[in-house]
Amino acid sequence: MSEPHVYLLHFAQRYHHARHYVGVALDGDVQRRLAEHLAGQGSPLVRAVVAAGIAVHLVLDVPGDRGLERRWHNTHGHGAALCPRCRSQRSSNLLQLRLPIRTRRAGRRPSTLLWRLAA
Numbered sequence: 861m862s863e864p865h866v867y868l869l870h871f872a873q874r875y876h877h878a879r880h881y882v883g884v885a886l887d888g889d890v891q892r893r894l895a896e897h898l899a900g901q902g903s904p905l906v907r908a909v910v911a912a913g914i915a916v917h918l919v920l921d922v923p924g925d926r927g928l929e930r931r932w933h934n935t936h937g938h939g940a941a942l943c944p945r946c947r948s949q950r951s952s953n954l955l956q957l958r959l960p961i962r963t964r965r966a967g968r969r970p971s972t973l974l975w976r977l978a979a
């Protein structure tokens with residue numbers, strides 16, 4: 861029996877506020893799970909995205925369980941920070957956003973700064 865896999869779907873266009881979907885294939889068969897999504901038998905969100913004519917791309921697929929799925933959900937942008945498709949576009953912004961972190965004053969916590977920069 862295969863181990864569970866956690867996967868990240870990237871939508872070619874934003875659907876309302878959603879750009880990604882994080883899911884888990886408990887039997888490890890991400891391709892079969894993706895086929896179910898595309899057939900409208902997976903999550904309601906992905907079904908709506910497909911119905912809207914937006915392309916759905918499988919961009920990440922790694923061994924992991926529901927704990928990892930939860931952690932991915934909790935990353936900034938519900939997986940956007942992990943997405944290879946979004947990374948190149950974001951890296952140019954990050955280079956600019958990182959400058960204030962290097963010059964941060966004592967007493968400021970990086971997590972607070974990151975939140976402010978991301979807001």
Ligand SMILES: [Zn+2]
Pocket residue numbers: 870871879880940943944945946
């Ligand atoms: Zn993405």
